[in-house]
Amino acid sequence: MEIIDGNKIAAAIIAELKATVATFPGRRPCIALIRVGDDPASVSYVKKKQANAAEIGIESRLILPPVTITPAELFALVDQLNADAGVDGILVQSPLPKGIDEVAVFRRIAAHKDVDGFHTMNLGKLAQEDETGFVACTPAGIMELLRRSGVTLAGKHVVVLGRSLIVGKPAALLAVQRKAWANATVTLCHSQTANLPALTRQADILIAAIGKAEFVTADMVKPGAVVIDVGVNRVPDATKKSGYRLTGDVHFPTVSPLCAKITPVPGGVGPMTVAMLMQNTVKAYRQNLGIA
Amino acid sequence: MEIIDGNKIAAAIIAELKATVATFPGRRPCIALIRVGDDPASVSYVKKKQANAAEIGIESRLILPPVTITPAELFALVDQLNADAGVDGILVQSPLPKGIDEVAVFRRIAAHKDVDGFHTMNLGKLAQEDETGFVACTPAGIMELLRRSGVTLAGKHVVVLGRSLIVGKPAALLAVQRKAWANATVTLCHSQTANLPALTRQADILIAAIGKAEFVTADMVKPGAVVIDVGVNRVPDATKKSGYRLTGDVHFPTVSPLCAKITPVPGGVGPMTVAMLMQNTVKAYRQNLGIA
Numbered sequence: 001m002e003i004i005d006g007n008k009i010a011a012a013i014i015a016e017l018k019a020t021v022a023t024f025p026g027r028r029p030c031i032a033l034i035r036v037g038d039d040p041a042s043v044s045y046v047k048k049k050q051a052n053a054a055e056i057g058i059e060s061r062l063i064l065p066p067v068t069i070t071p072a073e074l075f076a077l078v079d080q081l082n083a084d085a086g087v088d089g090i091l092v093q094s095p096l097p098k099g100i101d102e103v104a105v106f107r108r109i110a111a112h113k114d115v116d117g118f119h120t121m122n123l124g125k126l127a128q129e130d131e132t133g134f135v136a137c138t139p140a141g142i143m144e145l146l147r148r149s150g151v152t153l154a155g156k157h158v159v160v161l162g163r164s165l166i167v168g169k170p171a172a173l174l175a176v177q178r179k180a181w182a183n184a185t186v187t188l189c190h191s192q193t194a195n196l197p198a199l200t201r202q203a204d205i206l207i208a209a210i211g212k213a214e215f216v217t218a219d220m221v222k223p224g225a226v227v228i229d230v231g232v233n234r235v236p237d238a239t240k241k242s243g244y245r246l247t248g249d250v251h252f253p254t255v256s257p258l259c260a261k262i263t264p265v266p267g268g269v270g271p272m273t274v275a276m277l278m279q280n281t282v283k284a285y286r287q288n289l290g291i292a
Numbered sequence: 293m294e295i296i297d298g299n300k301i302a303a304a305i306i307a308e309l310k311a312t313v314a315t316f317p318g319r320r321p322c323i324a325l326i327r328v329g330d331d332p333a334s335v336s337y338v339k340k341k342q343a344n345a346a347e348i349g350i351e352s353r354l355i356l357p358p359v360t361i362t363p364a365e366l367f368a369l370v371d372q373l374n375a376d377a378g379v380d381g382i383l384v385q386s387p388l389p390k391g392i393d394e395v396a397v398f399r400r401i402a403a404h405k406d407v408d409g410f411h412t413m414n415l416g417k418l419a420q421e422d423e424t425g426f427v428a429c430t431p432a433g434i435m436e437l438l439r440r441s442g443v444t445l446a447g448k449h450v451v452v453l454g455r456s457l458i459v460g461k462p463a464a465l466l467a468v469q470r471k472a473w474a475n476a477t478v479t480l481c482h483s484q485t486a487n488l489p490a491l492t493r494q495a496d497i498l499i500a501a502i503g504k505a506e507f508v509t510a511d512m513v514k515p516g517a518v519v520i521d522v523g524v525n526r527v528p529d530a531t532k533k534s535g536y537r538l539t540g541d542v543h544f545p546t547v548s549p550l551c552a553k554i555t556p557v558p559g560g561v562g563p564m565t566v567a568m569l570m571q572n573t574v575k576a577y578r579q580n581l582g583i584a
Contacts, residue, residue: 124416155486187479194447
């Protein structure tokens with residue numbers, strides 16, 4: 001059994017991007033980060049994104065509207081950044097305050113600056129296998145983890161557990177593409193699936209993104225499978241100072257001995273998400289400036 | 293075993309649409325049909341679309357550019373129809389002459405007039421389960437056939453054979469939606485799938501859209517399954533005047549006795565595709581005029 005080290009792979013990608021950005025003449029790539037309000041998780045995520053950008057040599061502009069911002073004001077802010085030729089990528093940190101329609105905000109971002117890959121147009125391009133689009137960072141990170149761990153997809157059965165718009169569906173659409181690195185057979189399972197273990201046990205590669213702590217148990221995994229754990233769940237734990245511990249959607253202690261490879265939580269998919277955001281920002285910069 | 297009568301179901305939908313359209317005050321819904329050149333299959337398809345429109349009370353405008361039309365001229369034609377407030381839906385009949393990028397033409401059509409559902413934005417909306425979008429007519433027709441045949445999807449295993457952008461992928465995205473009529477578990481198989489019969493035999497509902505004559509044989513189907521045959525293949529047949537017979541992707545003589553329900557070819561999915569185009573046109577009319 002091999003543990004896939006997401007931190008190490010993400011660091012390698014960051015280093016590669018840094019070397020690439022160093023070769024760019026003229027201005028640096030630039031990402032605008034909009035964080036509405038002070039949700040502690042959002043503060044921490046955005047900090048991480050800024051730190052990665054700084055490391056690579058990507059300029060980041062942090063914009064901090066108050067939680068009282070109206071949808072119209074947020075749209076106007078996005079419009080302004082859309083029109084700003086010095087901004088390559090725009091990210092609006094989720095979650096937004098209640099009363100603001102996230103999908104509408106994501107759709108307001110110019111598709112060619114949508115480095116989060118949440119725009120309707122970019123989802124459509126993913127279905128069309130059009131590589132000018134931006135793929136959402138978590139599923140893109142999963143594919144990159146697999147590739148850099150030497151896991152091929154062609155002809156394999158990928159079972160995706162969870163049909164979210166941000167992970168499950170785009171991961172399925174990526175794995176099934178007519179690309180040499182893809183070409184997998186894909187099953188999309190979810191909370192309404194009957195006889196789930198019989199399906200997940202067929203997976204050569206199991207992607208767990210159902211958002212339930214330690215949901216995937218040993219009886220649900222085929223020996224020799226590759227398991228990618230996308231879950232980030234807080235479980236109460238009195239032995240911890242914080243009062244909780246982080247766990248994935250997979251019961252690691254019993255599942256990991258069965259696997260050929262598995263990602264840990266934390267340190268698996270998580271760090272890849274930020275690395276892919278940086279990769280998308282560099283891609284947006286290239287496209288915006290017409291650099292091959 | 294019950295044969296699902298696509299002609300009968302499509303006729304019922306056409307009659308319902310006719311009754312609905314009769315209630316509309318003011319102008320009729322209008323679809324513009326662009327057919328480039330004289331490909332015999334295209335001539336026949338477009339005729340069928342016009343006849344259905346006429347039956348319902350939908351105005352159709354037939355536009356027949358020569359095969360020598362340039363991409364720029366075709367774009368200009370589409371732009372003109374996009375701007376025409378009297379046109380609710382625009383359909384560009386596939387295939388287009390070589391040298392014209394179909395995806396680019398489909399993307400040029402205003403998304404709110406894209407009654408074929410091929411626009412990138414409408415594919416994205418399908419993934420987002422956003423019902424303001426238009427769903428491609430063949431997969432929409434498949435779901436309607438199932439619904440009107442009393443086949444429920446929730447918790448069932450739908451296996452889709454074929455990953456095309458026009459049938460396989462949108463059918464998978466529809467069946468897996470968080471809708472009361474959907475909620476299926478979905479497997480997407482294709483030409484690169486290993487051990488295909490073991491997967492198709494798990495299907496409660498098998499959708500065959502692989503474009504290979506009589507590819508699905510009895511050993512690939514679970515007894516009691518519902519089989520939807522999307523294939524339209526010409527097989528040489530000396531006993532026929534035309535020299536060929538039409539066949540689906542399913543070997544009907546041996547598979548049909550096993551099934552709970554099955555669609556024939558012709559007379560199954562085919563007629564539904566045109567009915568769904570008409571339904572999309574009426575939807576576009578309502579949206580364009582702001583009629584609930």
